[in-house]
Amino acid sequence: DSHTQYERVGADVTMKCGSMDWDAAVTWTANGTDIDESHLNGSYLILKNVDLTQSGQYSCYEGSSWHLKYQTCLRVGTPPKEPVLMCRSNNYPKGFYCSWHLPTPTYIPNSFNISVIHGTREMVCEKDAFPKNRCHVRYLQLFSTVKYKVTLTVTNALGKNSTTLTFDEVAIVKPDPPESVVAKPVPNNPRRLEVSWQNPSSWPDPESFPLKFFLRYRPLILDQWQHVELSDGTSHTITDAYAGKEYIIQVAAKDNDIGTWSDWSVAVHATPWTEEPKHLTTEAQITETTSASTSSFMPPPTTKICDKGAVVGSGAVAVCWTAGLVLAAYGVLFI
């Protein structure tokens, strides 16, 4: 007679030896190891304030014959806490996916049930093979103002919990980051870097649902990013790079009309083209650079303080500088 028994952490557990009388002589084992008689009350096994380490196979044997009278698998765990649920459309207008997890483990098996309601209609969320805690919904309607309501319920032997998300079609649209970002120097142009990228492959129809892009770049040695927003195209030439300095560059994407920006792409590094290095000492290099009439560093054309708020969402290309950056730039030259 063998089964599984689930108990909460901290509970007091009493195990009976099957149909044996209370006063029968029995021996209990836990994972094959005899349990001390101090844990027994007659033939009952008493476990007080159980913890996770007490999970295991418990067996009860009749005293003299050593017949196995009862066996149970004790699983100590907790009821589920409120699950964390996230829904996102990275393949608009095809549909969206929802994924979830528990904030803390329960140590016992859990089952998840998800329901998706759109107005009065119940929609199917097809479970993904991988990852496991994820399912996807196909949009049956587009351009709807009616919200979607997604409820996730997690249940285990000790209890259940649920959470609900309500959102409209466009609020959850967030593309994957752009792919294949490449940055190259431009021959004979010490201040330029050519950046190109591709639409994320998960975005099904970039022609009808074009993406716009946000590029950020900075020299490795500075903390402040510069930003450029691009309404179309999958390339851009940076024209104000510091000569000879290695840059880090990233791109993000967003649907032209709806939703939010993607995460930043994988970062790429590039250094603008420089002339063939001459064999000089460091000191001589500084002397050479500062006295050269065509210095490779020139003050930026404008030192206008740009309103940070104007960067995001503007249809025009905007480059932001701060006065502090200009001062830092002069310092950079002498590093």
Add this chain to the structure above:
Amino acid sequence: MAASDSPSAALRRRDLCSRGIRLAGKMRSDVVDLLDTYVERQGLDASASVAAVEGVPVAAVERWDEQTGTQRLLENLAAYRAFRALLAQMLEEQREQLGEADAALGRALAAVLLQVSAFAYHLEELLRLESRGPPSEEGARPPPPPHLGLFERKLRGLGVLRELAQWAVRSARDLRQLAKPSPGSSSAPSPAESP
């Protein structure tokens, strides 16, 4: 549909689509601003749920990607003609209700009404290019709204503007589909097969 396949017609269609997409974008942006103004001036809660409003064309559509070019244009045109009438009604009610008190809201409504009219005309041009010609407007007027109290009228106005904002997004998408090279529009099963 034969005339729409000529190179000049295709160029004209693409040009009209590009301009239409820009119009729709500007219209959407202005409707979103108008929504903010409307909510504020009418003392409404921006997150208020509004049940489907009678007589307001719903932007939601099933199998959107399977629609033919002509279907798209006809549905868009019917919608914007309806919005033209609805916004005119709202403007009239707003003037009666507030008189001179809220000229800003009135001006914003009038500006959007103008854009809606312009967009409807633009759609008619596109339909003429499809050798279809726009349908007549007889019977296209929405029924007069039921006699509503002030608050119900405000909520109805909110519903109208929200749906218009959705339409503006949809219209840009529809026009991009239309602007795609041939397979989408001219390989439609047959010109007679429209709703």
